[in-house]
Amino acid sequence: xxxxxxxxxxxxxxxVIIFAIAPLMAILFYTFIKEGHVDISQFSRMFTxxxxxxxxxxxxxxxxxxxxxxxxxxxPMAFIRTKTSLYQYEWLDIVLTIPFMTxxxxxxxxxxxxxxxxxxxxxxxxSAAWMTDSxxxxxGMVVIMSLHLFPFLYLMLKNTLLRIxxxxxxxxxxxxxxxLQNWLKVVLPLLLSSYVLGSLLIFIKTLAEFGTPATFGSRxxxxxxxxxxxxxxxRWPVDIRMATSLSLFLLSVCLVIWYFQNLIxxxxxxxxxxxKTPARRELKDKWxxxxxxxxxxxxxxxxxxxxxxxxxxxxSLQKVRGDGLQAGNFSLASYQxxxxxxxxxxxxxxxxxxxxxxxxxxxAIIGLFIALYIKKGETRKxxxxxxxxxxxxxxxxxxxxVGLIMFWNAPWLPATIYNTKAMVIVTYCVLxxxxxxxxxxxxxxxxxxxxxxxxxxxxxxxxxxxxxxILPLLMQGILTGMMMTFIISMRELVAGLLxxxxxxxxxxxxxxxxxxxxxxGIGMAVAVITVLMTVIFMFLLGWLQKRGGQANA
Amino acid sequence: xxxxxxKFWATAGIxxxxxxxxxxxxxxxxxxxxxxxTQEEKVLTVYSAGPDGLAANIQQAFEEKTGIKVEMFQxxxxxxxxxxxxxxxxxxxxxxxxxxxxxxxxxxATDQLQSYEAAKNKDKxxxxxxxxxxxxxxxxxxxxxxAYNTKNTTQxxxxxxxxxxxxxxxxxxxxxxxxxxxAVDFLFGYTxxxxxxxxxxxxxxxxxxxxxxANKEALDAVITGEKNATIAGVDYMAYKAKADGEPVEIIxxxxxxxxxxxxxxxxxxxxxxxxAQAYVDFxxxxxxxxxxxxxYLLPGNKDIAxxxxxxxxxxxxxxxxxxxxxxxxxxxxxxxxxxxx
Numbered sequence: 001x002x003x004x005x006x007x008x009x010x011x012x013x014x015x016v017i018i019f020a021i022a023p024l025m026a027i028l029f030y031t032f033i034k035e036g037h038v039d040i041s042q043f044s045r046m047f048t049x050x051x052x053x054x055x056x057x058x059x060x061x062x063x064x065x066x067x068x069x070x071x072x073x074x075x076p077m078a079f080i081r082t083k084t085s086l087y088q089y090e091w092l093d094i095v096l097t098i099p100f101m102t103x104x105x106x107x108x109x110x111x112x113x114x115x116x117x118x119x120x121x122x123x124x125x126x127s128a129a130w131m132t133d134s135x136x137x138x139x140g141m142v143v144i145m146s147l148h149l150f151p152f153l154y155l156m157l158k159n160t161l162l163r164i165x166x167x168x169x170x171x172x173x174x175x176x177x178x179x180l181q182n183w184l185k186v187v188l189p190l191l192l193s194s195y196v197l198g199s200l201l202i203f204i205k206t207l208a209e210f211g212t213p214a215t216f217g218s219r220x221x222x223x224x225x226x227x228x229x230x231x232x233x234x235r236w237p238v239d240i241r242m243a244t245s246l247s248l249f250l251l252s253v254c255l256v257i258w259y260f261q262n263l264i265x266x267x268x269x270x271x272x273x274x275x276k277t278p279a280r281r282e283l284k285d286k287w288x289x290x291x292x293x294x295x296x297x298x299x300x301x302x303x304x305x306x307x308x309x310x311x312x313x314x315x316s317l318q319k320v321r322g323d324g325l326q327a328g329n330f331s332l333a334s335y336q337x338x339x340x341x342x343x344x345x346x347x348x349x350x351x352x353x354x355x356x357x358x359x360x361x362x363x364a365i366i367g368l369f370i371a372l373y374i375k376k377g378e379t380r381k382x383x384x385x386x387x388x389x390x391x392x393x394x395x396x397x398x399x400x401x402v403g404l405i406m407f408w409n410a411p412w413l414p415a416t417i418y419n420t421k422a423m424v425i426v427t428y429c430v431l432x433x434x435x436x437x438x439x440x441x442x443x444x445x446x447x448x449x450x451x452x453x454x455x456x457x458x459x460x461x462x463x464x465x466x467x468x469x470i471l472p473l474l475m476q477g478i479l480t481g482m483m484m485t486f487i488i489s490m491r492e493l494v495a496g497l498l499x500x501x502x503x504x505x506x507x508x509x510x511x512x513x514x515x516x517x518x519x520x521g522i523g524m525a526v527a528v529i530t531v532l533m534t535v536i537f538m539f540l541l542g543w544l545q546k547r548g549g550q551a552n553a
Numbered sequence: 554x555x556x557x558x559x560k561f562w563a564t565a566g567i568x569x570x571x572x573x574x575x576x577x578x579x580x581x582x583x584x585x586x587x588x589x590x591t592q593e594e595k596v597l598t599v600y601s602a603g604p605d606g607l608a609a610n611i612q613q614a615f616e617e618k619t620g621i622k623v624e625m626f627q628x629x630x631x632x633x634x635x636x637x638x639x640x641x642x643x644x645x646x647x648x649x650x651x652x653x654x655x656x657x658x659x660x661x662a663t664d665q666l667q668s669y670e671a672a673k674n675k676d677k678x679x680x681x682x683x684x685x686x687x688x689x690x691x692x693x694x695x696x697x698x699x700a701y702n703t704k705n706t707t708q709x710x711x712x713x714x715x716x717x718x719x720x721x722x723x724x725x726x727x728x729x730x731x732x733x734x735x736a737v738d739f740l741f742g743y744t745x746x747x748x749x750x751x752x753x754x755x756x757x758x759x760x761x762x763x764x765x766x767a768n769k770e771a772l773d774a775v776i777t778g779e780k781n782a783t784i785a786g787v788d789y790m791a792y793k794a795k796a797d798g799e800p801v802e803i804i805x806x807x808x809x810x811x812x813x814x815x816x817x818x819x820x821x822x823x824x825x826x827x828x829a830q831a832y833v834d835f836x837x838x839x840x841x842x843x844x845x846x847x848x849y850l851l852p853g854n855k856d857i858a859x860x861x862x863x864x865x866x867x868x869x870x871x872x873x874x875x876x877x878x879x880x881x882x883x884x885x886x887x888x889x890x891x892x893x894x
Contacts, residue, residue, distance in 0.1 A: 408641055419643075
């Protein structure tokens with residue numbers, strides 16, 4: 001069959017190496033080699049700074065608290081969505097993923113505008129002034145990040161609970177334990193492994209997060225790895241070697257966590273997926289369970305969507321920001337300015353769209369080839385390629401960005417894409433390739449071997465098999481992957497901040513720079529437009545997934 | 554059979570790779586070609602730490618006047634310096650505009666600039682802000698003052714020491730000097746000229762001074778009423794906000810403040826030297842200087858009238874020598890960040 005054998009492997013590996021591995025090598029090289037000699041003084045210099053230990057401490061503390069925060073939100077939510085009558089509202093799942101799809105820097109800007117001294121909260125409820133001081137602390141940062149990341153953990157827990165629901169509990173019931181014991185001995189242990197995996201992923205995501213620390217964290221003086229790397233690269237005095245050293249350190253921390261995650265994953269994964277589809281039973285709740293569930297869901301939605309979106313929208317509509325919330329202080333002037341043809345905001349937004357579409361297309365093509373080669377990951381080579389292509393998922397984006405800058409500026413390169421728009425697309429492709437690989441792979445894993453066998457029997461040529469049978473069957477996975485890539489590329493901030501060529505801005509960098517230097521109202525207007533488009537795409541995505549059944553559970 | 558399909562896919566794959574690489578190379582080639590035919594098709598790459606609006610206006614006016622196409626990268630002084638550092642191996646920028654003369658002087662000291670002594674109008678430009686040998690020209694400046702919210706302030710401050718009073722407790726901020734070139738200039742100039750400066754800064758800290766992002770972020774906190782005053786606020790932003798109807802006013806402390814010049818220079822590795830020189834000429838010309846004044850900045854040419862703001866001689870100034878100041882600025886910055894970390 002095609003996409004097998006050595007040549008295909010070598011070819012795919014070359015692509016992955018040039019685009020994903022070389023940048024990491026460049027970081028290693030830049031950190032340890034100075035004028036042709038191995039020099040570890042750079043790396044060890046890093047550890048003599050108090051600053052690095054403080055940064056490490058901050059990142060770890062933040063990671064742990066965010067795990068706790070997301071658990072508090074995600075665990076009850078997962079139970080509510082599986083064990084109470086709320087299970088039937090499928091739309092809740094889409095709404096609940098909106099916080100994760102909202103660009104994190106926009107979310108935290110919304111929170112800052114809402115909570116700050118004389119912010120919207122104090123204008124609405126003057127007596128709530130005491131909350132401001134307690135919110136602008138580590139606590140507030142954990143709240144914002146937990147509200148952003150919880151959908152991730154929630155979906156993992158919910159899917160596990162759905163699977164346990166059926167036969168396991170029936171069996172436990174038949175063998176006559178009390179319901180409390182059933183819970184302790186059956187459900188909890190089964191849930192635990194997926195909880196640990198999910199929370200480690202949350203930890204890695206927290207370490208890799210740039211948007212919230214850059215906006216909210218800088219406000220409260222809370223530095224983490226990503227912001228430190230960014231500041232060594234963009235603040236005076238510039239220290240590039242320090243940035244690469246820190247990147248290397250962050251990379252190692254993430255790889256260690258990822259290793260543990262694999263270890264746990266392999267040891268404690270139980271086959272909860274049996275052939276039988278869990279039967280749905282009618283659920284009838286007591287009124288107080290119902291009320292409590294709806295209250296909880298409402299509260300989470302209010303905090304994760306309501307407040308940040310309220311602030312963004314109001315700010316984009318304000319005429320004089322110093323006048324606050326007052327009748328007559330609202331106008332569509334910011335939007336008018338954005339939609340004037342050739343305005344900086346509109347150009348930036350359109351740039352984002354072009355970059356994102358290109359990225360979605362290219363990653364879909366490469367992802368398709370890689371997925372076709374990897375199949376179910378049975379041979380060693382397939383596993384290697386699988387590992388490399390999913391690697392950008394566990395390595396923080398900023399590390400790749402630093403590496404890409406170093407690599408494409410290397411003096412020995414005959415030609416470079418640095419300072420061109422192609423650089424942006426290449427960076428996005430490296431960062432977001434895992435999404436399309438994952439979605440296409442999961443689509444592929446649902447194809448039964450019998451499809452290939454019958455196709456072979458009926459004597460079609462290989463190309464025809466692929467064109468007529470496999471591609472159409474994979475199409476849903478490809479499209480879902482493309483949409484996902486598109487949404488994620490639209491919100492990418494740190495790559496844009498560091499690699500955009502002159503005269504080019506993306507929506508994300510535009511919004512960020514308006515907050516830093518320019519007109520916040522216009523920045524927020526672009527934010528509203530971005531977010532609106534994201535939400536529309538998400539509902540399209542939901543519709544697409546539903547059409548294909550349980551394709552990507 | 555098998556082998557043939559191999560070949561098919563291998564070729565398809567290679568084509569894909571070429572197409573991908575082509576994406577990059579094509580554009581790279583375009584820039585190369587573009588630079589090859591500078592003479593016919595004039596382009597210029599500018600890295601500017603100017604206020605957004607001004608940089609865009611200058612770009613537009615310059616393009617209309619000369620027909621030279623400008624590629625503009627805007628960022629803070631820090632971002633531009635780091636970009637220059639990262640691109641050392643394949644430089645693209647021709648012109649650099651920084652919000653700090655000390656950093657500009659640092660670029661000159663490390664041999665990254667080229668001299669343009671024949672600049673037109675250079676005699677009219679403030680010589681304190683410019684390099685003697687023509688490596689850079691201080692085409693504009695901002696004065697640093699205390700910007701305060703007029704709605705929430707009953708008594709306006711008059712001097713730096715006022716902000717150590719209880720009225721201002723927890724109600725003031727300062728732009729982060731590692732992000733804002735002008736804030737570094739302020740700290741450097743203030744601590745060099747005033748003996749009591751560090752103790753005043755310490756008293757601000759005790760009174761709850763917050764370090765608050767870049768210039769606009771700090772001023773924004775005052776506009777929305779989160780804080781009441783910004784120390785070392787750049788005045789042109791305050792004037793601009795005031796003109797937009799926001800409740801903001803700026804004062805210059807009576808004991809004197811720092812005027813932070815912004816300078817333009819031509820990079821040594823510039824590929825479009827002629828266009829670059831035209832750009833410098835344009836910035837120093839009366840037309841360019843008027844655009845500067847329209848953005849509420851102080852023009853480098855004193856003869857150009859300022860607009861709705863205090864003129865240079867109305868501002869009580871501390872005397873500061875910017876040349877060779879970069880190393881000392883770094884010391885001040887470190888001391889400040891240690892104090893506030």
